[in-house]
Amino acid sequence: MSASNHTGVSHTVFWLLGIPGLEDQHMWISIPFFISYVIALLGNSLIIFVILTKQSLHGPMYLFLCMLAGADIVLSTSTVPQMLAVFWVHVAEISLDRCITQLFFNYSTFISESGILLVMAFDRYIAICYPLRYSSILTNSLIGKIGVAIFLRSYGTIIPIIFLLKRLTFCKSNILPNTGCKHIVLARISCNDIQINIWYGFFVLLSTLVLDIVLIFISYVLILHAVFRIPSQDARHKALNTCGSHVCVIILFYGPGIFTTLTQRFGHHIAPHIHVLLANVSVLIPPMVNPIIYGVKTKQIRDQVVYVLCIGQK
Structure with a gap:
C-alpha cells in the first residue's frame, strides 16, 4: 500500500480505508450493515416474487413497485458486499476498472430509483384524478416504455462519468478514505484539473434528482387539490391512504440523501467518519425499509406475503 506521490505514474489499483478513524470498530459496524443487507435482499425478493406470481397484482402500481424492488436489490448489492469485504477480511484492494464499475452501478441505480418514484407519483395522480381512465x-x-426510459436516462447520464474518470492521471495517492468508490473522492486524488468532473456531477444532480423532486412535489400538489375537492370524507381518506406508502418511501429515499449532501457541502467541521457513515446510511436505509413499508401498508401485498410465508412453513 502506497500513498506517495509519483509524478507521471497513474495508479490503477487503490486501497479502501473503510471508515477513517473507526478502523478498530469495523467489525461492530459491519453487523447492522449485514443485517440491513439481508433484510433488503429477502424483503425485495419476496415483493418481486409475490407480484410476478400473482395475476391480480399485475396492475401499474405493483409493476412500478416491482421495478423499485429490483433497483433496491441492485443498489444494495453494488455497495454492501464491498463494505463487508473491507470490514470483515480487510480486502481493501480494488482496481480502477472495478472501482469505476462499482460507482457506475451505484449512481445509475440511485437515479433509476428516483425516476421510479417519480412515475409512481404520476401513477397516484392518474389513479386519483382520472380513476375511470386509469387502465386505459x-x-x-x-x-414498459416508461421502464426503458428510466433506465436509459440513468445510464445515459452516468456513462460520461466513466470517460471523465478514465482521462485522469491518479498520481497523488492510491488510498480512498471510504468504504466504496465515489466519483469526486476518486477524482480528487488525480493530478488533473477536475472542474469538468465537478460541474458535470452538479449537472447530473440537477437534471435527475432535483428535477424529480420538483416534479413529485408538483404531482402531490395536484393530487391534494383533487382530493380536497372530493365531497365525501371517507373517499378523501381512502384516496390519501393510497398515497401513504409512496410518501413514506419518498421521505426515506430523498431525506437521508439531502441531509448527507448538505453535511458534505457545509459541514466542514464534521469528522470524516461521520460523512462516510451518513453516505452509507443514505444508501442502506431505502432498500431495507421499502419492502417493509409496502408489505405493511398495502393490504394486497401483505395478504400475499402472509400466504407465501404460511405455505413455506407447512
Whole structure:
C-alpha cells in the first residue's frame, strides 16, 4: 500500500480505508450493515416474487413497485458486499476498472430509483384524478416504455462519468478514505484539473434528482387539490391512504440523501467518519425499509406475503 506521490505514474489499483478513524470498530459496524443487507435482499425478493406470481397484482402500481424492488436489490448489492469485504477480511484492494464499475452501478441505480418514484407519483395522480381512465392510460405497453426510459436516462447520464474518470492521471495517492468508490473522492486524488468532473456531477444532480423532486412535489400538489375537492370524507381518506406508502418511501429515499449532501457541502467541521457513515446510511436505509413499508401498508401485498410465508412453513 502506497500513498506517495509519483509524478507521471497513474495508479490503477487503490486501497479502501473503510471508515477513517473507526478502523478498530469495523467489525461492530459491519453487523447492522449485514443485517440491513439481508433484510433488503429477502424483503425485495419476496415483493418481486409475490407480484410476478400473482395475476391480480399485475396492475401499474405493483409493476412500478416491482421495478423499485429490483433497483433496491441492485443498489444494495453494488455497495454492501464491498463494505463487508473491507470490514470483515480487510480486502481493501480494488482496481480502477472495478472501482469505476462499482460507482457506475451505484449512481445509475440511485437515479433509476428516483425516476421510479417519480412515475409512481404520476401513477397516484392518474389513479386519483382520472380513476375511470386509469387502465386505459397506464397500459402495459406504456409501463414498459416508461421502464426503458428510466433506465436509459440513468445510464445515459452516468456513462460520461466513466470517460471523465478514465482521462485522469491518479498520481497523488492510491488510498480512498471510504468504504466504496465515489466519483469526486476518486477524482480528487488525480493530478488533473477536475472542474469538468465537478460541474458535470452538479449537472447530473440537477437534471435527475432535483428535477424529480420538483416534479413529485408538483404531482402531490395536484393530487391534494383533487382530493380536497372530493365531497365525501371517507373517499378523501381512502384516496390519501393510497398515497401513504409512496410518501413514506419518498421521505426515506430523498431525506437521508439531502441531509448527507448538505453535511458534505457545509459541514466542514464534521469528522470524516461521520460523512462516510451518513453516505452509507443514505444508501442502506431505502432498500431495507421499502419492502417493509409496502408489505405493511398495502393490504394486497401483505395478504400475499402472509400466504407465501404460511405455505413455506407447512
